Amino acid sequence: xxxxxxxxxxxxxxxxxxxxxxxxxxxxxxxxxxxxxxxxxxxxxxxxxxxxxxxxxxxxxxxxxxxxxxxxxxxxxxxxxxxxxxxxxxxxxxxxxxxxxxxxxxxxxx
Numbered sequence: 735x736x737x738x739x740x741x742x743x744x745x746x747x748x749x750x751x752x753x754x755x756x757x758x759x760x761x762x763x764x765x766x767x768x769x770x771x772x773x774x775x776x777x778x779x780x781x782x783x784x785x786x787x788x789x790x791x792x793x794x795x796x797x798x799x800x801x802x803x804x805x806x807x808x809x810x811x812x813x814x815x816x817x818x819x820x821x822x823x824x825x826x827x828x829x830x831x832x833x834x835x836x837x838x839x840x841x842x843x844x
Contacts, residue, residue: 777835781808790838791815795831802838 784791785805793801793813803817806824813835814826 778808781805781813784837791835792838793827793835794833795827796833801825801827 783789785807788804790802791805793815795801801815801817802819803815803825806814806816808814808829811830812826812828813832814824816822816824
């Protein structure tokens with residue numbers, strides 16, 4: 735006899751249901767187990783690949799402005815690039831002001 739009260743049993747069932755809904759339970763019917771997110775995934779992996787391959791980047795800011803260049807480095811808060819229009823001087827931009835970025839196939843000069 736396990737000695738579970740009705741309250742404990744209800745609490746255990748609710749807890750198990752929450753885990754199943756979030757994909758954390760290892761029920762026999764689950765076809766795929768969730769793993770913790772790898773911090774190298776996402777934008778960090780993309781930026782590292784762009785640096786390694788010396789790809790150009792197009793950054794779109796929250797105000798709609800765009801800048802094109804080559805990534806020099808990045809950290810948790812900033813991205814430093816060599817913009818096309820800045821005579822070889824690097825510029826650092828805060829990530830919180832960036833709406834999106836993508837690989838640029840050709841450098842745009844106006």
